[in-house]
Amino acid sequence: MTVSQNVSLKPFNTFGIEARARYFVRVQTIEELREVLTDPVYRSLPRLILGGGSNVLFINDFFDGLVIKIDITGIAVLEETADAVLLEAGAGVVWHDLVMHTIEQGYAGLENLSLIPGTVGAAPMQNIGAYGVEIKETFDSLEAVHLESGESRRFTKEECRFGYRESIFKHGLRGQYIITSVRFKLSKIPVFHTSYGAIGDTLREMGVTEPSIKAISEAVCRIRRSKLPDPAQIGNAGSFFKNPEIPRLQYETLKMQFPDMPGYVTSPDFVKVPAGWLIEQCGWKGKVIGQTGVHKYQALVLVNYGTARGEEIRALSEEVQKSVKERFGIQLTPEVNFL
């Protein structure tokens, strides 16, 4: 384990923002993590945890502290019955590699979450979700190390307080724990989630008549590749904002003024409105401002055309928020973590 100095973070964030860290270290085991956390040289400095850097925006050009990149790997089956497995993956495992591994083994539950960038350890942070599924549905528990004491603790699903793009690690326990491994309960008897419109249509296009977890994964990958910009080509962090959930009454009032406004009922009293639609209606789709912009096919994705600074992306996001608020009275909340 080597702690490097004055390291560029550009290769470590999918926005491709050039920021530098005073200290940078990659940890491969819990022991290495504990060692670096308790080291008196770094104890008094701010510490920042990084997985794949696919949901972060570095708003400062210099981080005057220690960046800890989690590289803890390993996938193991802990328990197995005739119809289910309890599987554990290290926090540094690439999320899509885990999904592919489970599909190869015939374990169902993660296939709709194919191709989401990032690592296993960051997945519970915002209860990653896509195409009608969230990890909370297959999540069993996780292990995390306390940043100050270096002690490990197991968190159950209830303790993680998962919600839409939410968990306790983004709120009550923000910045206090480093997730080191995650356990999932997966099924050997698949229940297919194909209700999300585009999946059924894509399976038909692919000529699939009998769904399988592999076919669903392939369909999801196809849809994602057609809709979302590849960070290797153009810097981005996926959806920049969450889709707002607004009171039903507010939605019905807005719908009278904007009859085309889409909305999905999420509970008896709330409707989720696609932020991409709100942003597009405000005229942002495809706009380029300096090195930043709003993607031309997906208005919910803010992009770095090459040399944008984090502060410029943030300024654009605030302009977008302002115009959506003015036009629709809806406050957009960033999904991306500003660091």
Ligand code: FAD
């Ligand atoms: P990072 O960006 O490195 O970190 C995210 C946050 O978690 C930071 O606050 C960081 O400090 C913290 N963190 C990271 N690892 C740990 C750890 N081990 N312990 C404690 N804290 C940690 N998300 C979805 O939910 N659904 C999608 O469909 C989706 N699509 C995307 C598409 C694209 C093209 C991109 C670029 C992003 C997309 N995302 C999506 C967002 C992103 O992939 C997820 O949020 C992912 O879980 C982030 O993982 P990461 O390892 O890159 O986390």
Ligand code: EPU
């Ligand atoms: N829309 C527009 N204009 C746009 C984009 C979207 O009008 O430019 C409207 C359309 O009505 C469309 C609807 O928004 O039908 C939904 O768009 P899309 O299917 O692309 O999904 P999304 O709501 O933009 C969400 C997640 C994605 C996830 C997909 C698939 C959030 C914040 N985003 O996007 O997650 O992959 O659904 O489930 O919930 C991420 O979190 O980073 C992410 C990419």
